[in-house]
Amino acid sequence: MSTHLLAIDQGTTSTRAIVFDAGLAPVASAQREFRQIYPRPGWVEHDPEDLWATTVATVSEALARAGLHAADVAGLGIANQRETVVVWERATGRAIHNAIVWQDRRTAEVCARLEAEGAGSEVAAKTGLLLNPYFSAAKIGWLLDRVDGARARAEAGELLFGTVDSYLIWRLTGGAAHATDATNACRTSLYDIHAGRFDDDLCRLFEVPRAMLPEVFDCAGDFGATSPDVFGGSIRILGVAGDQQAATVGQACFEPGMAKATYGTGAFALLNVGERPVISRNRLLTTVAYQLGGVRTYALEGAIFVAGAAVQWLRDGLGLVREASETQALAEAADPDQDVYLVPAFVGLGAPHWDAEARGALFGLTRGAGRAEIARAALECVGYQTRDLLEAMQADWPEAAGVRTVLRVDGGMAASDWTLQFLADVLDAPVDRPIAPETTALGAAYLAGLAAGVCPEPADFAAAWRLERRFAPQMDPARRSRKIAGWRDAVRRTKTDLR
Numbered sequence: 001m002s003t004h005l006l007a008i009d010q011g012t013t014s015t016r017a018i019v020f021d022a023g024l025a026p027v028a029s030a031q032r033e034f035r036q037i038y039p040r041p042g043w044v045e046h047d048p049e050d051l052w053a054t055t056v057a058t059v060s061e062a063l064a065r066a067g068l069h070a071a072d073v074a075g076l077g078i079a080n081q082r083e084t085v086v087v088w089e090r091a092t093g094r095a096i097h098n099a100i101v102w103q104d105r106r107t108a109e110v111c112a113r114l115e116a117e118g119a120g121s122e123v124a125a126k127t128g129l130l131l132n133p134y135f136s137a138a139k140i141g142w143l144l145d146r147v148d149g150a151r152a153r154a155e156a157g158e159l160l161f162g163t164v165d166s167y168l169i170w171r172l173t174g175g176a177a178h179a180t181d182a183t184n185a186c187r188t189s190l191y192d193i194h195a196g197r198f199d200d201d202l203c204r205l206f207e208v209p210r211a212m213l214p215e216v217f218d219c220a221g222d223f224g225a226t227s228p229d230v231f232g233g234s235i236r237i238l239g240v241a242g243d244q245q246a247a248t249v250g251q252a253c254f255e256p257g258m259a260k261a262t263y264g265t266g267a268f269a270l271l272n273v274g275e276r277p278v279i280s281r282n283r284l285l286t287t288v289a290y291q292l293g294g295v296r297t298y299a300l301e302g303a304i305f306v307a308g309a310a311v312q313w314l315r316d317g318l319g320l321v322r323e324a325s326e327t328q329a330l331a332e333a334a335d336p337d338q339d340v341y342l343v344p345a346f347v348g349l350g351a352p353h354w355d356a357e358a359r360g361a362l363f364g365l366t367r368g369a370g371r372a373e374i375a376r377a378a379l380e381c382v383g384y385q386t387r388d389l390l391e392a393m394q395a396d397w398p399e400a401a402g403v404r405t406v407l408r409v410d411g412g413m414a415a416s417d418w419t420l421q422f423l424a425d426v427l428d429a430p431v432d433r434p435i436a437p438e439t440t441a442l443g444a445a446y447l448a449g450l451a452a453g454v455c456p457e458p459a460d461f462a463a464a465w466r467l468e469r470r471f472a473p474q475m476d477p478a479r480r481s482r483k484i485a486g487w488r489d490a491v492r493r494t495k496t497d498l499r
């Protein structure tokens with residue numbers, strides 16, 4: 001009998017597979033990191049074969065650890081790094097180039113040109129996104145123009161485009177399904193989030209042939225079945241969502257006004273705004289939070305490009321710590337009277353600033369500043385950036401007053417108690433960390449379980465959400481105001497447009 005659920009979390013730096021029991025308790029997992037390829041400054045690529053190989057390896061390992069076979073799995077859910085582009089041959093499944101990763105800035109010029117030509121307002125109105133190299137469409141255009149013969153082959157229907165979910169589905173099903181879900185489609189810049197379909201005018205604008213695009217489905221539904229040769233038996237693929245939307249589902253943010261923030265390499269805050277999209281006036285993104293039963297629920301999203309990556313920089317770039325967790329003791333030991341700020345604009349600034357040219361800076365250094373103050377600044381910048389996002393959300397959507405009440409958090413950096421306490425302090429709002437740490441995989445497994453009929457409806461799933469620890473604000477208001485003013489000043493001095 002098929003009793004278990006399987007989730008693949010294909011992230012930016014690693015691939016994870018987790019087996020859950022029917023009650024959504026994790027049973028076994030496996031994780032593999034893979035190569036980050038930086039061909040030039042600002043360019044980031046992945047080898048699609050690495051994405052595929054780590055997916056197969058982690059699923060096989062997780063199943064073996066759980067002592068289960070493919071036949072024991074009621075459904076597979078996929079959550080994936082979003083926006084990253086793969087173009088492959090329909091006939092062979094071979095990618096024509098490395099995947100161009102969401103962080104990659106090589107299309108900055110194209111985006112700036114389209115902006116100068118006035119395309120930004122049409123893109124924003126239809127897609128809820130900004131013209132920025134972050135999103136998929138310009139990356140597809142780059143591949144079609146730079147890989148020999150690719151454009152003609154794409155127009156002839158020989159090449160297919162997909163975000164990582166589509167590419168994995170194609171490979172898993174042995175080329176039987178070219179599919180994606182609405183949460184991934186809405187990050188391409190080609191998808192009309194109001195009409196719920198790829199848009200011909202946007203395809204023309206970005207010069208992407210329609211024939212390359214996958215079919216778009218609900219997040220819970222039938223995406224095909226894995227070829228029996230991949231996992232020694234066929235498994236039905238029943239859930240798909242971009243990783244941030246999967247975490248929103250895993251955190252059970254099903255009511256308008258509920259928000260989650262995931263702190264991994266970058267950080268992504270999503271606020272559920274209900275079934276009517278809210279178009280941002282403060283440079284946030286409007287995105288599909290999830291689509292179930294043909295009904296789209298929307299979110300306002302703020303993307304911070306550097307969160308845990310700032311801690312990685314302390315470790316790998318500066319050699320200030322050997323382990324990320326050492327930052328906690330350093331932050332505790334830092335001098336409270338020294339206000340050192342790190343603006344981590346290593347790859348520009350994301351929401352709400354969207355300054356692609358800005359670069360990182362440290363402010364407030366005195367002769368007394370040292371390891372501890374710099375480490376604390378790296379943790380604090382995550383809190384300040386989140387505050388900037390939530391303020392923009394409140395300005396965009398007055399009903400977001402509820403966001404001040406609670407923010408649900410997850411991701412690798414949410415392991416840091418010090419960071420979450422500072423986050424609560426600087427937001428002046430409680431921050432809730434759930435018992436289930438792998439909310440992204442949990443969300444993907446839940447979507448698959450919903451389609452398989454083994455998981456309860458969203459309201460019952462939400463009722464089962466369990467708090468591990470609440471971080472309540474404790475900071476003295478005068479101190480909070482002073483620190484926030486200092487952050488704002490630091491950001492202002494970092495931005496290239498000096499606003």
Ligand SMILES: Nc1ncnc2c1ncn2[C@@H]1O[C@H](COP(=O)(O)OP(=O)(O)O)[C@@H](O)[C@H]1O
Nearest residue numbers: 011013264265308309311324325411412413416
């Ligand atoms: N105890 C900790 N304190 C601060 N940062 C941490 C801690 N543990 C992990 N991190 C950071 O969390 C990130 C990893 O989170 P993860 O969710 O696995 O990221 P991703 O999915 O983006 O690969 C790393 O950037 C790491 O520096």
Ligand SMILES: O=P(O)(O)OC[C@H](O)CO
Nearest residue numbers: 011012081082102264265
């Ligand atoms: O893989 P993560 O966790 O870094 O998330 C990446 C996002 O989906 C990019 O939009």
